[in-house]
Amino acid sequence: MKHKHLVITLGAIITSALLLLNSCRKINEATELGGGLIPPVDNIHTFDTTMDVEAYNQLFTAQDDSSRSNYGSPQVLGYISNDPLFGTTDARMFFELKPTNYPFTFANLPDSLRLDSVVLILESAGIWGDTMVPQTVRVYEMDLANEFRVDTSYLIRQNNFTYSHQLGSKTFLPAALNDSVSARGDSNTVNQLRIRLDDSFGNRFLHYDTTTANNPFTTDSAFRTKFRGFAIQAEAGGNALMRFNLTGANTKLAFYYQYDKRTAAEPNNVDSAVAYFNFKDYNTYFSSGSASANAVTRNIAGTPYQTAVSGTTPDNEVFIQNTPGSYARIKIPGLATLGNRVVHRAELIMEQIHQPVYDSIFPPKYLFLDAYDPAVSTQYNRFIPYDFTFDVQGNPALGALGVAPLDQKNPAGENIKVWKFNISRYIQNVVNQREQALDLRLYAPYYIFGYYKPTQAAVSSLQRVTVNATAGEGRVRLYGGNTTAPSTSPQRMRLRIVYSKL
Structure with missing residues (x-):
C-alpha cells in the first residue's frame, strides 16, 4: 500500500512539473x-x-572607414552589374608573384630556352552572386612607377594604382571554377582560374640572363625594377564576386617551356619543364615578400539604397x-x-x-x-x-x-x-x-x-x-x-x- 501511495505522489509531482514548465513558456x-x-x-x-x-541609414565614409586588405584572407574579384537595390560593385586585385629564392634560374641557358606558354593561376575559394552570368576578367602589368610595398596594408575603398599594359583575358562562367582541368606538371587542377598570358611577357622572363649585371633574378630589389605586379579587373556585365587565395598552393605564375639537353650522342634531345613564381607572405619572407591590395568600389547612384542613406528622419x-x-x-x-x-x-x-x-x-x-x-x-x-x-x-x-x-x-x-x-x-x-x-x-x-x-x-x-x-x-x-x-x-x-x- 505504501508503494501505491508513493507512485501516486511521484505521478502528481511529475504532472505538476510539466504543467509548470508549460506555463513558463507562454x-x-x-x-x-x-x-x-x-x-x-x-x-x-x-x-x-x-x-x-528608431533606425537611421548612414554610409561609411573615407574618414570613418579605415578597413584594409589582408593577403591572408581571400581576395575578391568581379563585377556586380545587376543589383536593383544596392547598385554596382567593382572588385579588383593587385599582387606580386615572385621566384621563391634568389638568384633564380630556369633549367638551362636563356638562349637555349623555348616558351610553350605562360599562365596565371589563381586558387578559387568560393563565389558570391550569380554564378551563371559570364564574367570577363583582364590581367594587366602594373606600371613600374607604382609605389607598391610588401609592408603596407592598403585601404579597401581606395585604388590609386596605374596600369595599361594588358597581358591576357578570359571569359568564363564562375560556376565552372570548381571544374577539374588537365595541366602539365600540375597534379591538383581543381578550383582554379587559369588565364593564359601573352607569349612576349613569358619570353621576357625566360630570356633574362642571371650572369649579367643587375639582372632581375639576382635579388628581390632587382626583380622589382623590372616587374611591379599584376592588376586584375572584371568587365561590367558580370553579376558575382569571386574569392581567391593568394597564399594557396594553386596560386602561381606558371612558365611552361622546353630546354636544350643535346649532347654529341643525342643531338636532338630537348626536354619540357615548368617553373612557378608564387605569392611570398610577409611573415615568412619580410622585405622580399609579395605586396598585395584588394580594392572594392561601389556605385549606388539612382538606387533605393542611395535614397535611404540621404535622409535624416527614422527609416x-x-x-x-x-x-x-x-x-x-x-x-x-x-x-x-x-x-x-x-x-x-x-x-x-x-x-x-x-x-x-x-x-x-x-x-x-x-x-x-x-x-x-x-x-x-x-x-x-x-x-x-x-x-x-x-x-x-x-x-x-x-x-x-x-x-x-x-x-x-x-x-x-x-x-x-x-x-x-x-x-x-x-x-x-x-x-x-x-x-x-x-x-x-x-x-x-x-x-x-x-x-x-x-x-x-x-x-x-x-x-x-x-x-x-x-x-x-x-x-x-x-x-x-x-x-x-x-x-x-x-x-x-x-x-x-x-x-x-x-
Whole structure:
C-alpha cells in the first residue's frame, strides 16, 4: 500500500512539473509595454515587453572607414552589374608573384630556352552572386612607377594604382571554377582560374640572363625594377564576386617551356619543364615578400539604397552592405526611462524584407551590433558592454551575440532571414543604472576595431575582431523601426524584453 501511495505522489509531482514548465513558456513576443501579465510562478510575475526603436541609414565614409586588405584572407574579384537595390560593385586585385629564392634560374641557358606558354593561376575559394552570368576578367602589368610595398596594408575603398599594359583575358562562367582541368606538371587542377598570358611577357622572363649585371633574378630589389605586379579587373556585365587565395598552393605564375639537353650522342634531345613564381607572405619572407591590395568600389547612384542613406528622419527600411558599405544607427528612446527589474532576456530583433530572386543570388552575411559611446575615440566604437565576450581560447563569441541569421518565414509564408541580438546583460545594467543607454550601430563589417570592457570595473581595451571572411560580399534590406505606425508593423525592428518586477 505504501508503494501505491508513493507512485501516486511521484505521478502528481511529475504532472505538476510539466504543467509548470508549460506555463513558463507562454511568453507572447507581441505584447506591448505594460501588458502581458503571465500567471504567477513561484510568486514571480513574468512579463513580455516590446519596445520601439528608431533606425537611421548612414554610409561609411573615407574618414570613418579605415578597413584594409589582408593577403591572408581571400581576395575578391568581379563585377556586380545587376543589383536593383544596392547598385554596382567593382572588385579588383593587385599582387606580386615572385621566384621563391634568389638568384633564380630556369633549367638551362636563356638562349637555349623555348616558351610553350605562360599562365596565371589563381586558387578559387568560393563565389558570391550569380554564378551563371559570364564574367570577363583582364590581367594587366602594373606600371613600374607604382609605389607598391610588401609592408603596407592598403585601404579597401581606395585604388590609386596605374596600369595599361594588358597581358591576357578570359571569359568564363564562375560556376565552372570548381571544374577539374588537365595541366602539365600540375597534379591538383581543381578550383582554379587559369588565364593564359601573352607569349612576349613569358619570353621576357625566360630570356633574362642571371650572369649579367643587375639582372632581375639576382635579388628581390632587382626583380622589382623590372616587374611591379599584376592588376586584375572584371568587365561590367558580370553579376558575382569571386574569392581567391593568394597564399594557396594553386596560386602561381606558371612558365611552361622546353630546354636544350643535346649532347654529341643525342643531338636532338630537348626536354619540357615548368617553373612557378608564387605569392611570398610577409611573415615568412619580410622585405622580399609579395605586396598585395584588394580594392572594392561601389556605385549606388539612382538606387533605393542611395535614397535611404540621404535622409535624416527614422527609416522604415534599413540597408546594410558589407565593407565598404553602410550602417544603421539605432536609438531606443524608452530604454533610459525603463524602471528597475530583473531582465531574463533582451533581444534586438530585425527581419529581412523579402526580395524575390535576389534573396538567393545575394544572400546576406553576418551582421554585427556594437554601441556608439561618445566617451571613446570617434574612430572606434564600443563592443556591447557585458554581452560581447571572448571564449577561453580568446576567440570572440560571435554566435552568442547573434551575428548569424535564423531561417524563418514571414507572414506571407516566404523564406527570410531574422537576426536576434542577445543584449540581455547590457539591458540589465541599463535598468539598474550601472550603464548609460547608448545608441547602437548595426553593420556587416569585414573586421572591426572596438573597445572591449568585460565588467563594470574593468578597463576598456582595443580589440580587433574579424566578422566576415572577406570584404565586398553580403548585403541585406531589413525592416526599420517604422515609428509612424509600430502597432501595425509586426515585422518592424524591435527590442523584446522578458522580465520580472522586483
